[in-house]
Amino acid sequence: MQRKRRILTLICCTFVAAVAGCSKPVSDSPATAATTLPVSIIPAPRELTRAAGQFAVTTSTPVVFENGSPAEATARYFIDLMQRTRGMALTARNSDASGAISFKLLADEGTPDDEGYSLDASPRGITVSARSPRGLFYGAVSLWQLLTAEAPSAPGATTIDVPALTITDAPRFRWRGLMLDSARHYQSPQFIKQFIDVMALHKLNVLHWHLTDDQAWRLEIKKYPKLTEVGAWRVPAGPAAAADIDPTTGRPRVYGGFYSQDQVRDIVAYAAARHITIVPEIDMPGHASAAIAAYPKLAVLDNPPRQVPADWGVYPALFNVEESTFGFLQDVLSEVLALFPSEYIHVGGDEAVKDQWKASARVQARMRELGVKDEHALQAHFIERMQAFLSNQGRRLIGWDEILEGGLAPNATVMSWRGIDGAVAAAAAGHDTVLSPQPTLYFDRRPFDTPSSPGRVEISTVQDVYAFDPAPAVISEQQRKHILGVQANIWTEHIRTPARVEFMAFPRAAAIAEVGWSHTKDWAGFSERLPAQLERYRVLDVRFAEAPLPRPVDPLRRSSHEMALCTDKIALSLEDDAPISGERAVFKVDIMEPCWLFKGADLAKANSLVAAVGQVPFNFQIGDAVKQIPLHKPATPAGELEVRLDDCKGERIAVLPLAPAVKNYAVTTLPSASIAPREGIHDLCFMFTRKSVDPIWVIDSIELKTDAVAGTE
CATH class of the missing domain: 3.20.20.80 (Glycosidases)
Known part of the structure; x- marks a missing residue:
């Protein structure tokens, strides 16, 4: 099912800016709109020259090709693509017609594997030509992109304006x-x-x-x-x-x-x-x-x-x-x-x-x-x-x-x-x-x-x-x-x-x-x-990486991804192994030293701490490097989550036993632990005690409580 669409400007400001910044397109004025219709082709063509005017593609625009020629496959691919993506049913024809989209294979000229193509759009029609079926296919893709440079102006729109232009294109690498x-x-x-x-x-x-x-x-x-x-x-x-x-x-x-x-x-x-x-x-x-x-x-x-x-x-x-x-x-x-x-x-x-x-x-x-x-x-x-x-x-x-x-x-x-x-x-x-x-x-x-x-x-x-x-x-x-x-x-x-x-x-x-x-x-x-x-x-219906809108960090609650790792040896965003079916938690962890820093914690009013933890298998072949993983001696058979003040060698201010989580392969919220309020802003270090590298105990989230009574959750 097609996903809900969003305004393209919003996409630019949220996604592209999130990865590296976005240059906002300049709006066309009414006087120049006819010659500055959007040209959004990826990858960018080698040469593109605009001309005056435009060509209107409608459901009555014929798609012309020589019947039985290699161009037919590309033309029919293009027709199908337009039907699937714009709901526009174009008609195939095997004879020349005015006001048409034409696909033409030129003389071989000794370069049958050439990937280049030409695309000419004028107020009279559009011609895509190439010396090989491969090049003609790429020309069809560019034409499709010209016809999908903008969202439809209205539901069921039956006309798409293509700017007059000439494209001469070929790839840099094979x-x-x-x-x-x-x-x-x-x-x-x-x-x-x-x-x-x-x-x-x-x-x-x-x-x-x-x-x-x-x-x-x-x-x-x-x-x-x-x-x-x-x-x-x-x-x-x-x-x-x-x-x-x-x-x-x-x-x-x-x-x-x-x-x-x-x-x-x-x-x-x-x-x-x-x-x-x-x-x-x-x-x-x-x-x-x-x-x-x-x-x-x-x-x-x-x-x-x-x-x-x-x-x-x-x-x-x-x-x-x-x-x-x-x-x-x-x-x-x-x-x-x-x-x-x-x-x-x-x-x-x-x-x-x-x-x-x-x-x-x-x-x-x-x-x-x-x-x-x-x-x-x-x-x-x-x-x-x-x-x-x-x-x-x-x-x-x-x-x-x-x-x-x-x-x-x-x-x-x-x-x-x-x-x-x-x-x-x-x-x-x-x-x-x-x-x-x-x-x-x-x-x-x-x-x-x-x-x-x-x-x-x-x-x-x-x-x-x-x-x-x-x-x-x-x-x-x-x-x-x-x-x-x-x-x-x-x-x-x-x-x-x-x-x-x-x-x-x-x-x-x-x-x-x-x-x-x-x-x-x-x-x-x-x-x-x-x-x-x-x-x-x-x-x-292609799923893609779209950056979420930024949100303020909760000063009292952090996920593992919102905390800093103490080290960066083999740092992974690691999926849980449970449940077998359904959504699984994802933890940020350095598998060589599972340790996290909750930076800038205001402890003035906090009197307890709640930790949600998980356990994932140590299924990593890293050779002798496994011997370098530090193990902190546990006080109980199941081990503990230790909380230290300011840095990982600082005062231990809380200990959360892991026994309640041992038999749960997914995320477990441990009983809360009391902490004494302290003035000022502090960093908190979280690390696990354990007897062996397997399993890797991981943090899902940490929450500081200002009114909870320790041991009651």
């Missing part, structure tokens, strides 16, 4: 992508298609589909059915999931799903019709836990875990380097190639912790057999084997920037995520590269400070994304020819639902689309065009 992680959390095929639909309306052209990882294997492989029979399912972390017993099995209910090969073919064809290439990722040699749970012979260890794990982070599990394992991976890739016609196949290559290889006598013997000097060189050999296989099949390998370590396989392409250094090194060595650096282009970072959105506490705003430079000065002009483009990544460890995927993707995807397409940057201009894009999201 790779303009989003990565969607479907391994950590599964999204339905229908959602994947909806996501592709919205990508297409931004002229994004690559969906990097992350299908395998430690926590799941999502792609059906006919030769190895256990990859999905076993590898696609896991029991979520935490006691709430462990207590959720499936009556058919008598065991904890498993979570997951996978994509059948028929579903994948359908999704790939759906994307291709919208000129989006799907690049699959099959992770290797690390992030292999789900595959190893399905087929233990792939492991380095003799007795690897037989269940798919549920922790986030980096597991030490690697594929072994036996010839049989290389054969397995080539079998998998053979089926992948049959499903995905993309030029590139992504093999991961990141975060491959070498401890198991170092400790394995068999792996060390294989290294000697293969003539490689160390574990980094072994990974390089691994990637080279995959590159050679893909090259023989007419495909190209792409991987995260760790594939540079130990030497890079010929013709391999580097996706730089650890800043831009990988891109710089790849380009300098003559390798193509895609820039996708954290934190700016990692959309698991929150778009603004919001208490309801799980993710990393670190913020990457729309303006941060827009400001990213895909061709930094450190890359020479000669080397810049190796920059294929840009990509933003949606990692879903903390993005459990499709609604949150959209929330984290949009409108930042609009910013990365303009970064990848447009040849110049204009933040003020983008800010003026963004409100119309947000209105299009509403019409399309």
Whole structure:
């Protein structure tokens, strides 16, 4: 159901200002309105020239194309889009007509893959032309945006005025992508298609589909059915999931799903019709836990875990380097190639912790057999084997920037995520590269400070994304020819639902689309065009990140998001693991040191304190760093929440036992604790005592009471 619309000016002042400020559009005077009708196209066209006059599009305006030509598909897509988003039923015609919208494919001229287009609008009609179906499609998207630059002037309006103008447009980069992680959390095929639909309306052209990882294997492989029979399912972390017993099995209910090969073919064809290439990722040699749970012979260890794990982070599990394992991976890739016609196949290559290889006598013997000097060189050999296989099949390998370590396989392409250094090194060595650096282009970072959105506490705003430079000065002009483009990544460890995927993707995807397409940057201009894009999201029923209206902080009550963290080591906006169904609380916490500061508390009249707390599983693979987590000795078996004055080493002014919360997996409001009134403004430090790192006790909210009697709530 379409969401309630709001005035575009209000959107600009609340949302855009919240992320980085908003330049208010200049109002048109009546004398100039005809030539200054709004032009709100994202990404911004390369060249746009206005002319005098306008063209009125009505329900009687014909849409003309050559019947049976490639232009027909684009014209009919445009007609359907106008029907769905403006309720305007345009008529298709296959012969020229006056006062028409025409879609024309020009002579090939030897550039069939050209993405450029021209759009000419005059008082006599509109013509969209291009040398390729892809370019014509992008011209149709721009025309649709011209026709949706404003909300309808009245319900059921049947006329839309388009300003007279000429657009000559083509993209800056050939790779303009989003990565969607479907391994950590599964999204339905229908959602994947909806996501592709919205990508297409931004002229994004690559969906990097992350299908395998430690926590799941999502792609059906006919030769190895256990990859999905076993590898696609896991029991979520935490006691709430462990207590959720499936009556058919008598065991904890498993979570997951996978994509059948028929579903994948359908999704790939759906994307291709919208000129989006799907690049699959099959992770290797690390992030292999789900595959190893399905087929233990792939492991380095003799007795690897037989269940798919549920922790986030980096597991030490690697594929072994036996010839049989290389054969397995080539079998998998053979089926992948049959499903995905993309030029590139992504093999991961990141975060491959070498401890198991170092400790394995068999792996060390294989290294000697293969003539490689160390574990980094072994990974390089691994990637080279995959590159050679893909090259023989007419495909190209792409991987995260760790594939540079130990030497890079010929013709391999580097996706730089650890800043831009990988891109710089790849380009300098003559390798193509895609820039996708954290934190700016990692959309698991929150778009603004919001208490309801799980993710990393670190913020990457729309303006941060827009400001990213895909061709930094450190890359020479000669080397810049190796920059294929840009990509933003949606990692879903903390993005459990499709609604949150959209929330984290949009409108930042609009910013990365303009970064990848447009040849110049204009933040003020983008800010003026963004409100119309947000209105299009509403019409399309796309959930997006809209900053809430600011509200004053309650001096007596703070949520965890309204308090400061004592440290910022691994700070997360972390969703509760309970209840199993329904809304869950979201806590701000540093998992390395759960500690909060209630700053500026007026204790002059407060005589008690109420805390709402939760407990979440410590499901994080952080290696030896776990030993650095401080544990404060509890006075009781369940532990306590301690309150200290001014700082975390100050006077302890209250203790709240955790016993009432131990058996409740969701949020518990603890009995209030009395505090002695004190003059002045003070900071309060809150920390938990506990015997172990699991569970992580967290604060949902703290409230100071001025009239409550301690122990009665």
